[in-house]
Amino acid sequence: MPLLPAPLTFRNGVPYSETYADVYHSQAGAVAQCRAVFLTGNGLPERWRGRESFQILETGFGLGLNFLTTWHECRRLGSTAPRLHFISLEHAPLSSADLTLALSGYPELAQESRHLLSAWPPLTQGIHRLHFDAGRVTLYLVLGDMADLLPQLTLAADAVYLDGFSPRTNPIPWSEPVLRQVARLCRHGATLATWCVAGHLRRTLEHHGFHTTRAPGFGTKRERLSACYDRIPEDAWCKIVQRLEQPALQFTLEPPPQRHALVIGAGLAGCLVSAALGERGWHIELCESRNEPAQEASGNPAGILRPFPSLDDNRAARLARAGFLTTLHWLANLKGKTEVLPHGLNGVLRIAQDAPEAAHLFALSRAPGSVEALLHWLPRAEAERLGHCAAPWGALFYPTAGWLDPGQFCRAALAQTPHLSTHWGQPVTLQPGPAGWEARTLCGALLAQAPIAILAGGAHPLPLSNAPLWPRQRLRGQITQIERSPVPMGTPVLCGSGYVIPDAPGGPCLGATYDRSADIAPRSADRAENLQRLTALGWDDGPEHSVVQERVAFRSVSRDRLPIIGPVPGAKGLFALTALGSRGLVWAPLGADLLCAWLEGDPLPLEKDLVQAVAPARYR
Known part of the structure; x- marks a missing residue:
């Protein structure tokens, strides 16, 4: 189903939802409500002190005021604030224009609102990551049906904002299946806060492992609810997680104690994963058989950057869309840090070759996941005027797409990578060792070692004596x-x-x-x-x-034309970022971010079915 923006109306000066016949926040004020109910109810900002990272799960983004207020409070702590990961779900987001109008009424959040509006994504289903304050604050805006998407998330929430319209008119956020998934996504000892104190809500939370407590309410509410996810003893909870969850969550709960990795290959995959991990404080040992980066397929003078839609918005299309948007973020992040990054985002025209292809491309422009900000159909006259070419059947236009110099992308990323040791002109073999993984020269000499190794060698054979048989x-x-x-x-x-x-x-x-x-x-x-x-x-x-x-x-x-990204089964500490095909500019930044999140214990930036679609384990 396409994602439909929510219409914005006002009642007595307060944003109001006609769909759910309810206001977006209390008449007493949104910022005050967030501080009284969600921040105080979760013991924030006190619980942030001394934490390196903190994850908050919210069940209704709405106008984004809870996020903006939380971000504002985080900013007040300055350098003592943790890295904030705010994961928020929304079924009916506002358009950029309506959100701008709605947020204009909260001047105390003007600075944060301006940054949010400038980063507001195209309204397509899935996880949109928006980065702020040089990556110290990340909003994971999860757009789509909550009941479908909650089971697709991988994170370990330290706090939960249980929010949404009234259970009478919008029962899904308060339902048993949703609350069961909320509990699944909580770290042991996580807290939860909400303005709702309905009996069925308290009983369901207790059933799924929370201790609940009533507290004085806010505005017209006499009471609010606080809870702690600790009814199950921690050792028993750990055993449950290990038995039921995919390996992804194991890293989310227990990231490696040493931030030190071997990266084999210095094309797009190797350079970008080095940069992503280096930015988070990892020491990188980058091994490359050639004398400089980007000498294989990543050395072409230019490559195309665009999404690859499908009529049914299948996994490949969703991955490509996520990858395209991720690469745009990488470019924006590098733009102010480097003077040499040739690229042109003047659009891409996919020209129909005949009538059947024109019909197919036109259908793509109307397919799920296709929004005008990403692609739209152009008839013959417009296509020929824009492309200065023959397009008798019309064309599909990607307005924010374009081209990029992949070699310069590699070099710009490495230039911003601290704690980087490079080993040029060194073909290596990789083998397990006492420190985790060892990169040895062809003569057997030890070149580098680290607890984590990442295979990013492109079309080269895997440098393992017992290499997995990936097709x-x-x-x-x-x-x-x-x-x-x-x-x-x-x-x-x-x-x-x-x-x-x-x-x-x-x-x-x-x-x-x-x-x-x-x-x-x-x-x-x-x-x-x-x-x-x-x-x-x-x-x-x-x-x-x-x-x-x-x-x-x-x-x-x-074989399935999808990249191979993730942990290699049966080889502890070994990861892969390879098989990018001719879509390295789409897959490599996304793969780098996915591996970085995996290794850092951050929420994963992709839904579980997409993580599994690219995982090496699919070939077991």
Whole structure:
């Protein structure tokens, strides 16, 4: 089902929901209500002191006022505040325009509101991570049906804000299945607070392991409810978690005591996971067989960055959408830290080749998960005007997509990575050792060791004597660069049977071929195939298009075309970030963030079914 924004109305000056016939907060004031009910009810901010990280789960985002108030209180603590992870679910979020109007009435939260509004995501289902205060505060905005999405989350909440409209008109947030999942997502000793004191709520919370306590209420409420998740003894609770949960939660509860990792491979995957972990204080040993980063497929002069929708919004489409938005965040984060990061987000036009494909692309623009901010259909005249090309059947336009220089992306990420030790020109083998994992040279000399190792070697064979039998293919691709662009600067990337990146560094980039050959030298037939893409767009492929560079690289592609990301079964401390295929710019930042969250004990940025879809364990 598509995600429908909630209409915003007001009653007596207070935001009001016509759908649930209830106000968004007490007439006595939203900020005061949050402080009295949720902060005080969870013992905050006192419980933050001395904590490095703190996770809060909220069952109704609404206007975001509980998040904004909590963030405001966190800011008041300054450097003594923990890293805050705020996970909030919302079935009917407000549009950006309505949220701007609603938040204008809370001047005490103006600074936080401005940052939230500037980061407000396209309203698509799933987990949207919004980062603030240089990553010290992260909002996990979980959009969609609460009953469906709560079982998909992986986190260990230290506190719960049980919020929502009245149980009479909106019973789902107060239902037994939801409260059971809330308990599942709590760390032992977690607290819970809510303004609701209904008898069925207290009994259900008690049944699922909470001790409940009534306290003086706020506004017109005589009482509020506080609870602690400690009825089950901690040792028994740990055994239950170990028996019932996926391995993901084990790392969430007990991250590695040493922040030290070996990363094998310095393409997009290896460089970005090094940067993600390095930013969190990890010491990284980066091993690469070539003499500098991004020398394989990540060394192409430009690559395309766009989502890959499907008619049914399947797992691959959801992963690609999450990856696309994650890469945009990485670019925004690096923008103020580096002067050299060539990219152009002028859009991508996927041009229909015939009437059936036009019908398919038009249907994609109306499919679940497709919103106009991410993609929309353009008829022939608009497509041809925007792309300066022939598009007789129209095109699908991705307005915030574009191209990126992957090699410079790698270098910019490594330049911002503290605690980095690089080992260039060193092919290695990986084996278990007393310290966890050892990287040894081909002569057997110990090069580096760490408790955690990450396989990020792209199309290279896995450097293990007993390597897992993942069904990967090594596929060849050849790109061609020409001297002169046939279209003006700033023209969107054009895709059809292949692609043309008009603004690529060094000249327009045409590509890419796809075959199983092992030939490392450029081939004239592949050049002709790439130049033919100009003819398909209505441009002459004559001799004036002189070729200035051709490049061959190899991609690692899994059998199901999804990346391989996560812990390697049966090998403690070994993780993988590989098989990115031709979508490294989409998969690599997302994979880096996923592994970093896994190893840091943060909430995972993907739903469980997506984590399982990319996990190495799917090939057991």
